[in-house]
Amino acid sequence: MSSNTPLNIAVVGTGIFATDTHLPTIKTIPSLKVSAAFNRTKSKAEAFAEKAGIDKSNVYDTLEQAFEDDKIDFVDALLPVQYNLDAVKLAVKNNKPIAFEKPIAANLAQAKEIVKLAESTDLPILVLENWAYLKAISIIKDEVLPKIGEVLSFTYRATGAWNDNNKYLATPWRQNPEHVGGFLSDGGVHQLALLTEVLGEVESVSALTRQVKEESGTDDILFSTFKLKSKAIGTFTYGSAFGATDKSTSFTIYGTAGSVVYDWSPSLKTPTITYQTGPSSERASPKTVIEIANGDTIAEEFKNFAAAVAAKDKSIVNVSPAKAFHHFAIVVAAIESSKNNGSSVKVESP
Structure with a gap:
């Protein structure tokens, strides 16, 4: 394939997110082209194809056809998990x-079976957790953390009010989730991708969860304490099922020689990374504030995957199944802990 020829993508699962987010994002990337589609309800795939400019002959009758088509370079799957x-x-x-x-x-x-399959092949396989592509991650990890000494603890908070107009509420697989954690795992893995990219893997979890909204299908708020493999300890709070309150998303990290706060709450005009150094309040440096735009993380993950596919190099993929397993396993551990009144639960390995 010529370097000027775009990679052909088959989109399988042509629902809301595929139509409203994946399709317009892919259209902005010259190296990619949506060329085929499949949905269990064929009329939905045909409607997607019309928006994508795909000929109806490239709307498949079965999921298998998407993977068997030699003209397709990779499959973008948006299926119930x-x-x-x-x-x-x-x-x-x-x-x-x-x-x-x-x-x-x-x-x-x-x-675990997905991780084993991924390890058995040289194929690039990406789990679409776009928060792993936030620009703040490399700044905090590479530029700021070395300035604040040993990381001792952290507080991660992502909370907000219930949104009656959430367009995904009517999606059956969200209302009646077959996946452990429901909304907590669906959105929580994004939060955990960010946390673990910066601070490393979680060793154990003590958590309490509750279901606030019937529409969530299962527990939808999580308050927890983590112990990391690095021995740092901290709190992780997540949920958007509360009554009226400001949406808050912030990540504070405490070290032996300073601290850093990453705040990307919607109320801010621009997300900020604020840090100060010093071993005590009497010997603290002035605060340094870095304004950092999050960028288009979904575009970045597709560019990352396109590079891996073009190079036939799975090591380029940013969120491998092994990484995504860890994020999901943290939520599973939290759910198990809550069922046992908050007792400590070790996070499973693949």
């Missing part, structure tokens, strides 16, 4: 790179 394993099996069987939506699977057994 209980079907992710089936899609990855088809990808490996047909030697077709695949990017698929988070969380990685409906349960840890499925997730």
Whole structure:
């Protein structure tokens, strides 16, 4: 394939997110082209194809056809997560790179099988957790953390009010989730991708959860304490099922020689990274504030995957199934901990 020829993508699962986000994002990337589509309800795939400018002959009748089509360079799968394993099996069987939506699977057994499949092949396989592409991650990790000494603790908070107009509320797989954690894992893996990219893996979790809204299908708020493999300890709070309150998203990290706060709450005009150094309040430096735009993280993940597919190099992929397994396993541990009155639960490995 010429370097000037765009990679042809088959989109499988042509629902709201595929139509409203993936399609317009891919159209902004010259190296990519949506060329085929599949949906279990064929009329929905045909409507998507019309918006994408795809000929109806490239609307498949079966999921298998997307992976068998030699004209397709990779598959973009936006399926209910209980079907992710089936899609990855088809990808490996047909030697077709695949990017698929988070969380990685409906349960840890499925997730472990996906990790094993990914490790058995040289195919690029990406789990679409776009928060791993936030520009703030490299700034905090590479530029700021070295200035604040040993990381001792952290506070991660992502909370907000219930949104009656959330367009995903009527989606059956969200109202009646087959995947562990429901909304907590669906959105929580994004938060955990950010946290672990900066501070490393989580060793154990003590958590309490509750279901506030019937529409959530299962527990939808989480308050927890983490112990990291680095021995740092901290709190992780997540949920958007509360009554009227400002939406707050912030990540504070405390070190032996300073601290850093990343705040990307919607009320801010521009997200900020604020840090100060010094071993005590009497010997503290002035605060340094860095304004940092988050950028288009979904475009960045597609560019990342396109580079991996073009180079046939799975090591380029930013969020491998093994990484995504860890993010999901943290939520599973939190759910288990809550069922046991907040007792400490070790996060499983693949």
